Amino acid sequence: MTDTPARLLHLLSLLQTPREWPGSELAERLTVSPRTIRRDIDRLRDLGYPVEATKGAVGGYRLVAGTAMPPLLLDDEEAVAIAVGLRAGAGHAIEGIEEAAVRALAKLEQVLPSRLRHRVAILQAATLPLTRGDGATIDPQILTAIAGTVTGQERLRFAYRAGDGAETKRLVEPYRLVSTGWRWYLVAYDLQREDWRTFRVDRVTEPFATGARFTPRQAPVGDAAELLGHTMSRKQTEHEIDVTFRASAAQVTARLPEHLGAPEPTGEHTCRLRTRSADSVEWLALRLALVDCEFTVHGPPVLREHMADLATRLGRATT
Numbered sequence: 001m002t003d004t005p006a007r008l009l010h011l012l013s014l015l016q017t018p019r020e021w022p023g024s025e026l027a028e029r030l031t032v033s034p035r036t037i038r039r040d041i042d043r044l045r046d047l048g049y050p051v052e053a054t055k056g057a058v059g060g061y062r063l064v065a066g067t068a069m070p071p072l073l074l075d076d077e078e079a080v081a082i083a084v085g086l087r088a089g090a091g092h093a094i095e096g097i098e099e100a101a102v103r104a105l106a107k108l109e110q111v112l113p114s115r116l117r118h119r120v121a122i123l124q125a126a127t128l129p130l131t132r133g134d135g136a137t138i139d140p141q142i143l144t145a146i147a148g149t150v151t152g153q154e155r156l157r158f159a160y161r162a163g164d165g166a167e168t169k170r171l172v173e174p175y176r177l178v179s180t181g182w183r184w185y186l187v188a189y190d191l192q193r194e195d196w197r198t199f200r201v202d203r204v205t206e207p208f209a210t211g212a213r214f215t216p217r218q219a220p221v222g223d224a225a226e227l228l229g230h231t232m233s234r235k236q237t238e239h240e241i242d243v244t245f246r247a248s249a250a251q252v253t254a255r256l257p258e259h260l261g262a263p264e265p266t267g268e269h270t271c272r273l274r275t276r277s278a279d280s281v282e283w284l285a286l287r288l289a290l291v292d293c294e295f296t297v298h299g300p301p302v303l304r305e306h307m308a309d310l311a312t313r314l315g316r317a318t319t
Contacts, residue, residue, distance in 0.1 A: 004040075007032070011040050015051060015063040022060045076116060083108050083120045106144040106151065143177070145207040146186055150174045155212040156188070159205045172197070173214045189217050239300045241284065243273045247293035255291040281306045 007030055014021060014029060027034045041051050041061055052064045074082065083105065109117065149156040156174050161167050172188035175196075179185075184201040196219070245252045245263060249271035253262045256273075263271035277284060281303045288295060288307075297304050 008040055008043060011037075012044060012049065012063075015044075015049075015061060020054065020060040020062045026061065079108065079112060080116055080119050083112065083116075105140065106147040109144055110148070142204055142207055143184060143201060145209065146174060146201065146204070147177060149207075149209045150177060152209070153213055153216060155191070155210045155214055156207060157210055158207040160199055161203045161205070170197075170199070171210075172199075173217065175216065175219065177201070187219075238276045238278045239281070239284070239303065241273060241275045241277055241300070241303070242298040243288060243295055244298065245271050245273065245291060245293055245295045247271070247291070251293070252291055257287060260287070285310055 010030060011026065014026065023034050023037050027037045030037070032040075041053070044051050050064050051061055054060045054062075109120075112120070146156065146158075148154075154174075155171060157169065157171050159167060160170050171191045172186075173191065174186060174188045176187045177184060178187060186199045186201055186204065188197060188199065189195070190197040241260070243263075244266070246269065248269055249263050249265040252271055252273070256262075260277060261273070261275045263273035265271050279287075284303055285307050288297070297307055
């Protein structure tokens with residue numbers, strides 16, 4: 001292989017395999033002399049790749065952890081596997097999949113050949129992920145489109161459906177994507193309303209990167225997560241939840257969303273949950289019912305009333 005850049009890329013790809021490569025084997029793989037391999041290793045080191053050499057009769061090379069993450073060279077199967085995994089996680093806002101993972105997905109999908117994008121789409125369509133059922137699903141393409149404008153500091157247009165069903169067109173300067181563990185939100189400066197806004201990504205459609213660059217504004221309250229929390233606290237009224245369950249604390253904890261906290265044991269087969277929540281009473285009623293045990297709602301009154309109304313409607317549905 002006489003093309004030096006192509007040979008260096010091939011060599012780097014081999015070294016990223018978690019094993020030690022004898023110099024003679026690398027020379028045979030690349031159809032060059034051991035001396036050329038030694039020169040190429042020196043070139044990679046000059047470029048910042050931490051290639052470690054072992055001494056001995058045969059000798060060998062391997063890529064080790066350095067001070068920075070080197071570019072990864074992936075084969076087709078590896079690229080598809082990573083893209084599918086990131087899309088599945090990002091599309092359902094699984095806890096632990098944060099904005100950095102979405103940025104990685106955006107970068108990967110930007111350079112995927114069309115044949116691999118097609119394979120990713122087919123696998124995604126054929127896979128039914130297991131989710132907790134308490135968060136809205138998101139089209140990963142929408143999420144990555146937004147992430148691209150955040151990273152590129154590019155103004156974004158999109159259609160948005162509010163909680164009351166009203167549909168609007170928005171032009172924003174995207175600031176950050178924030179995951180709450182069960183939903184994704186976009187924190188952005190709304191140019192038409194001249195104020196900061198937060199948008200649920202599952203309500204965003206038709207995202208369009210305008211190409212117009214901007215200088216990011218200073219957020220009025222801390223970082224993006226703090227701004228989101230401040231905005232949500234203004235929009236929603238917190239409820240004082242008080243519920244007794246006729247099941248063990250461990251059983252109830254396993255069936256409740258983490259953000260509601262864990263109940264306190266009151267007996268071997270009973271426990272009590274006292275917590276605060278800004279979730280809607282409709283959602284809270286559904287989550288309590290999904291615990292799948294007998295329970296009593298002590299408060300708040302609005303939740304008790306909704307549970308009674310729900311029980312009546314469910315009773316009528318079976319008659």
